[in-house]
Amino acid sequence: MVIMVSQRAVDAVFESLFLLTDIRAMLRETAPHHALSGSQREHVRDLLSRLEGEIAIIREDLG
Amino acid sequence: MKCTDEFDVRDVDECCINIDPIQVGGRLTADAMKAVIAYGDGYSVCDQCRKPFRLDYIKSPPIDRFHRDLAAFVNMDVARVVPGARRGFQAVTDTYVGKGDPVLITALSHYTEVLAIEGRGGAIREIPKSAGNIITADAAAETIEAVIREFGRPPVLLFLDHYDYQYGNCHPVAEIIGAARQYDIPVLYNGAYTVGIMEVDGKSLGADFVVGSGHKSMAAPAPSGILAATAERAAEVFRTTGIKTDVTGRTFGIKEVGMMGCTLMGVTLMGMMASFPHVRERVKRWDKELSNGNLVVEALKAIDGTVIRSEYPRKHTLTRVDTINSFDRVAKTHKKRGYFFSSALKERGIAGIIPGATKVWKFNTYGMTRIQAEYVAATFREIAEENGLPVSI
Numbered sequence: 001m002v003i004m005v006s007q008r009a010v011d012a013v014f015e016s017l018f019l020l021t022d023i024r025a026m027l028r029e030t031a032p033h034h035a036l037s038g039s040q041r042e043h044v045r046d047l048l049s050r051l052e053g054e055i056a057i058i059r060e061d062l063g
Numbered sequence: 064m065k066c067t068d069e070f071d072v073r074d075v076d077e078c079c080i081n082i083d084p085i086q087v088g089g090r091l092t093a094d095a096m097k098a099v100i101a102y103g104d105g106y107s108v109c110d111q112c113r114k115p116f117r118l119d120y121i122k123s124p125p126i127d128r129f130h131r132d133l134a135a136f137v138n139m140d141v142a143r144v145v146p147g148a149r150r151g152f153q154a155v156t157d158t159y160v161g162k163g164d165p166v167l168i169t170a171l172s173h174y175t176e177v178l179a180i181e182g183r184g185g186a187i188r189e190i191p192k193s194a195g196n197i198i199t200a201d202a203a204a205e206t207i208e209a210v211i212r213e214f215g216r217p218p219v220l221l222f223l224d225h226y227d228y229q230y231g232n233c234h235p236v237a238e239i240i241g242a243a244r245q246y247d248i249p250v251l252y253n254g255a256y257t258v259g260i261m262e263v264d265g266k267s268l269g270a271d272f273v274v275g276s277g278h279k280s281m282a283a284p285a286p287s288g289i290l291a292a293t294a295e296r297a298a299e300v301f302r303t304t305g306i307k308t309d310v311t312g313r314t315f316g317i318k319e320v321g322m323m324g325c326t327l328m329g330v331t332l333m334g335m336m337a338s339f340p341h342v343r344e345r346v347k348r349w350d351k352e353l354s355n356g357n358l359v360v361e362a363l364k365a366i367d368g369t370v371i372r373s374e375y376p377r378k379h380t381l382t383r384v385d386t387i388n389s390f391d392r393v394a395k396t397h398k399k400r401g402y403f404f405s406s407a408l409k410e411r412g413i414a415g416i417i418p419g420a421t422k423v424w425k426f427n428t429y430g431m432t433r434i435q436a437e438y439v440a441a442t443f444r445e446i447a448e449e450n451g452l453p454v455s456i
Contacts, residue, residue, distance in 0.1 A: 014100070014101065017097070017100050018097045018100070021093050021096045021097050021100070022093055024077060024093070024096065025092075025093035025096070027077040027078075028076045028077055028090070029432060031076065031077060031078060031079055031080055031412060031435070032078060032079050032080055032411070032412020032413070032438075033412065
């Protein structure tokens with residue numbers, strides 16, 4: 001069976017990688033102890049929630 | 064953690080504060096990392112390459128505009144991207160230096176400048192440094208006169224590093240270029256430690272060429288860099304091919320000989336472009352970077368026996384420090400010997416010092432947050448105190 005993946009899902013793969021990259025940048029900014037401030041914590045939560053949304057799109061396309 | 068079966072993930076900058084003297088200005092911005100993800104394939108920028116088939120003409124992604132922006136960024140007329148500052152040096156020596164031609168460098172010049180001249184068979188003459196490790200305009204003028212006496216003509220080119228790699232000292236480049244101008248000597252301004260971290264105005268300085276390093280100071284992947292020139296010099300260094308092959312009669316459009324055609328055709332260029340808007344902004348915050356650097360320098364100075372070998376007060380975040388009478392004294396009796404220092408730093412999440420170095424070493428604080436700078440400063444003091452070295456307040 002052929003599974004067609006939409007442009008939307010391809011975009012979601014890239015967007016997911018980009019969101020993870022923003023988290024990686026946060027790791028660098030807060031090295032070595034990664035003691036995140038309140039706003040940094042909130043920012044990471046927001047990134048994770050958007051990441052979950054992107055992953056949902058990929059799952060949806062797989063059926 | 065493994066990156067592939069063969070090698071590990073590199074997470075130095077995620078896990079530690081990196082103070083490696085050559086790495087910090089080249090660390091990627093998040094946008095550059097994203098560009099690396101999207102443009103990692105070989106000739107990734109060539110999808111929309113159309114006639115006249117040259118990198119700096121590509122409109123999508125906007126590489127043509129980036130070239131114009133780069134030239135404006137260093138206030139020169141024309142810019143090209145090159146695979147590292149060294150290839151910029153090479154393009155210039157290939158254009159101006161012939162066998163036996165005298166070329167001036169300084170006592171603090173980077174080795175790749177020497178190799179670029181050696182490759183052309185040029186005769187290198189060094190402008191000596193002062194006792195304080197500064198290159199002065201007077202020393203430059205005296206060396207030019209000495210070259211004229213020796214060769215019967217002035218040098219064909221002068222290489223000048225604004226901040227040198229050994230001490231991170233600031234050299235009076237405008238004055239030195241002024242001296243060279245009196246003899247009509249073309250000047251290559253080496254901005255490997257300036258372009259991308261502080262503002263550089265090539266025309267105000269009077270430079271014929273400005274060279275910068277993408278991977279050293281422009282938050283770009285290696286090898287990348289820029290070579291910018293005045294309009295007059297651009298016509299020479301970026302000359303286009305005129306050859307026709309003998310059997311097939313082929314010609315090669317407007318490819319540039321000195322650039323070997325197209326230069327950065329993929330991820331290096333895209334990383335550089337993605338970081339550029341951030342780089343253009345960060346150069347305006349050099350004072351903040353210096354302030355962080357000075358915080359760390361003051362902490363080291365407070366450790367009895369430690370001497371700052373770079374000029375002081377510091378004008379750059381790259382600093383050479385002598386700890387022969389402090390940390391090296393500890394190393395003589397410590398069970399880890401010279402490795403105690405880098406090991407103590409690593410345990411506290413600070414990386415970038417050569418393992419075993421306790422005598423004379425360099426560090427660079429560029430890109431740290433204030434909190435990170437305070438932590439590094441406190442850590443140096445803490446390691447000193449733990450090992451019985453007196454630390455003044």
